[in-house]
Amino acid sequence: MTVHSPLRTEFPGRPEPAERTPTPTRPAWRRRLTRADEKASPYLYVSPFFILFGLVGLFPLVYTAYVSVHEWNLIGGEGDFVGLKNYTDVLAQPYFWNALRNTISIFLLSSVPQIILALLIAAALDSGLRARTFWRMGVLLPYVVAPVAVALIFSNLFGDKFGLFNHLLGLVGLDPIQWHKDVLPSHVAIATMVNFRWTGYNALIFLAAMQAIPRDYYEAAMIDGAGRIRTFFSITIPQLRATIIFVVITSTIGGLQIFDEPRMYDTAGMGGADRQWQTLTLYLYHLGWTQKNFGRASAVAWMLFLIVVVFAVINFLVTRRISSKGSR
């Protein structure tokens, strides 16, 4: 097995004998100190996380709700309480609904093919290859390229006039695609960037889970005459249920907040001339830092928060359903 964690058996830092307390009975103050140490230390050690999470995680999220019910300008600061006006204003904007559609479209185009491809790659990596470390590292290479860099490279490859991909389409006699003009092609281009960076990473997660499946399951299936494809669908997929749910949830949380790739797909960063690929986070940024309207930006942030939660729950239910169906 390749999945193991090294177990240290030596005593790495056992105190030197000279430092030991020589007497078996310690003075009372010393015992009390030890008790206090053992009681308080754990809280002290976990406190940095909770303090920091409170300050930069929880407080901002709650405070976002406060900002969202006020008139609030980036420069002028807090204004009057306006109730739900920022929400109704945003919901009345066609750009909000456009951004929501774009976000979901890009999310689906990046997560569904990505998970299918990652499962296939994992299955190939799990098939007893020679030089397996080489292949595993190879699929992980894109992970170390920053999303901003990925976006710059792909926006060149997907160039409308002189891009390599349109050139290749031309070679096989197809018309060029307007990757930066048309809605769906721009979503495909941005989803391709996401898939480029994360497919290999997720394949390794699936690979680890596949290796944890007991091999006699496959033996039994083969004796029953099941082929490779059959065992993949009847054993591998159902056994990977928990892992698939984990990957789907994490890619939902990240995917619905996508910013880097659409921001860098052109220079203006508005999500296209007609906002063909403006996502919700891009819209949030635009409201807050271009229009300097923090109230509306916060309203979008809160709605996006709810959308993420709803999607995560739906995904959890759907993936659980699909993968348990496979086992029947």
Added chain:
Amino acid sequence: MRIVRRTQASPTAYVFLLIVLLASAFPLWWSYVIGSKDAAAIVRDPYSLVPGGHFLENASRVATSIPFWKAMGNSVLVSTVVAFSVVLLSTLAGFAFAKLRFRGRAGLLVFVIATMAVPTQLGIVPLFIVMAKLGWIGSLGAVIVPSLVNAFGVFWMTQYLGEALPDELIEASRVDGASTLRTFWSVALPAARPGAAMLGLFTFIATWTNFFWPFIILDPGNPTLPVALQQLQAAYYVDYSLVLAGVVLAAIPLLIVFAVAGRQLVSGIMQGAVKG
């Protein structure tokens, strides 16, 4: 049967993975190809896959067009400080969660895990307001401080120490009269080293590639690398050889990390998957 399966990788698997590998490496290669051409070469033969031999020239133009070296220094500083802090504070908390007994331990740990699913990025508006109040806008501290420790790190080290550090060692250290902090420092920390190294590696990469918050909070004159790349694109978007030379330059440090520690990254992801 097991052995049969192990040796049976089909040619299809190799061909498929070779295609995946080429697709993984091609965009980087393409970036170098364009980044090493001059304007004339791009016009003459825009689709040639052969590099042009002007990379150093383009790279030095990048360095004069944007504060590239400052950005590189900032990225090194921010990523290193964040990685060290995350490792230290996560190991400390992981040690407490995995090996010490205290009231509310289980509940607090569940809370930590639950926070991993919270999209904290959506709190940026108040975070920006707070940073403005503190006068931190444009400073690296505004990028570093919010990242000093995170739920994933705490969870990871809790899992790791739970397995890698036998309870007997803690007990022995206590019997010897060592304080909790002493036990942490000389027993837990050494045992945590392999897991901590992986956590440090992933934190470094995540911080290095982070864009959204630094882009909002940092000034153009004092950027990290991804923010500097955005400036390069905004100013020289017509000159792709310049932009993609910058992309290659900015990618080099992490490519070195990958070459040195790629194996650790692979096993880190696979271990995390099994435990998570």
